Amino acid sequence: MNTEKIRAFVNAVECGSFTAAARKQNKAQSWVSNAIADLEIDLNLTLFDRSAYKPILTSEGQTLLLHAKNLLSAETAFLNRAHHLSDGVEERIVVAVDDWLMNQDIRLALVEFQTTFPSVELVIRQLMTQDIIHLIEENEVDVALATGRWFLDKSVQFQTLDYIETCLICSKNNPMGQKKVAHSDLVGTKQISRTSAFNLENKYLDLPDIEHINVDDMESVITLVENDIGWAFIPKEIALNHLSRIKIVETLVSEKGHLLRVELITSELRANGIATQWLKNKLATLY
Structure with missing residues (x-):
């Protein structure tokens, strides 16, 4: 079915007259009248009551209006998706972000991405880094923000963006808060982990x-x-915001309680097109 006829029908309703619909579609008023008449013949239904000064939607026309709008929206989405595919834009991108790193700036970047690439299906996973690494190894992630240095095969690219400082915390009345803590001091205690x-x-x-x-x-x-x-x-930044409730402990525990890399990770096995590159560049500017 010719969607231009359906567009004429929707425009006539939204614009209030066939003449206004013709101006919107840059057509003659007679073209719009004929298009709607042809559509009514195709459907074997009367969409407008033309007995008054201005055409009025019939009950059948009112019922079909929403479906007509959905059909035109689907056509637009189809054409946008085809255009993006021809330009090398991916159909779907899976982004994984360590939950320690997710913040308002990243959320706004993802909103901007979806606005820029509305036809791309965006999947956002907020997980712990070790879970993100697992998904990367399973080839299920396109772009990731993770913490620490993980060793994967050559099909994965790493870009260190920043460092996140971590610290050991305990209750305000725990004795370990009075000294530098080594691994041996923690034996027999419980670690709260994600x-x-x-x-x-x-x-x-x-x-x-x-x-x-x-x-x-x-x-x-x-x-x-x-x-x-x-x-x-x-993260030490979070701990500093809760010093009324907990205490930061000095530690001698190897690398624990110090700096972790913030890594931008990209899988070369996935479809790295225009949208993926845009997202990588955008996330990199946040650090």
Whole structure:
């Protein structure tokens, strides 16, 4: 079916007259009248009551109006998708961001991406870094923001954007807050860790030979530490905002409680077209 006829029908309704619809479509008024009449013949329905000064929608026309608008929207989406594909724009991009790194700037960048590439299906995964690395190894992620240095095969590109400072926190009345803490001081205690979707350990943050309590969100981490259920490694920036509830501990525990890389990771096995490159460049400017 000719969508120009359907467009004439929708424009006539939205503009209030066949004459105004003709101006909007840059057509003669007679063309719009004939297009709508042809559409009514095609459908074997009367869409407008023409007995009054201005055509009025019939009940059948009112019922079909929403479907007509949806059809025109689908046509626009189809043409945009075809245009993007011809220009090398991907159909779908999966972005994974470590939940420590997700912030308003990144969210706004993703909004801008979707505005710039409306035909691209954008999938956003907010996970722990070890889960993100697992998905990259399974070739399920296009672009990722992760923490730490992970060693993957040559099909993955790394770009260090920044560093995130972490620290060990305990309750305000825990004795470990009065000294520099070594690994041996933590034996027999409980580490509050983030929950992994794939039951994986974070080699940079999860200490061996320590009992772990896994939780999904930062507020639960802070609350458990505040009540002396255990201790945790968290971003220092977050810890500084909760000093009324917890204490930052000086530590001698290897790399733990120090700096972690913020890595922009891209899989070369995935479709790295115009949209992926735009997103990589945009995320890189945030650091």
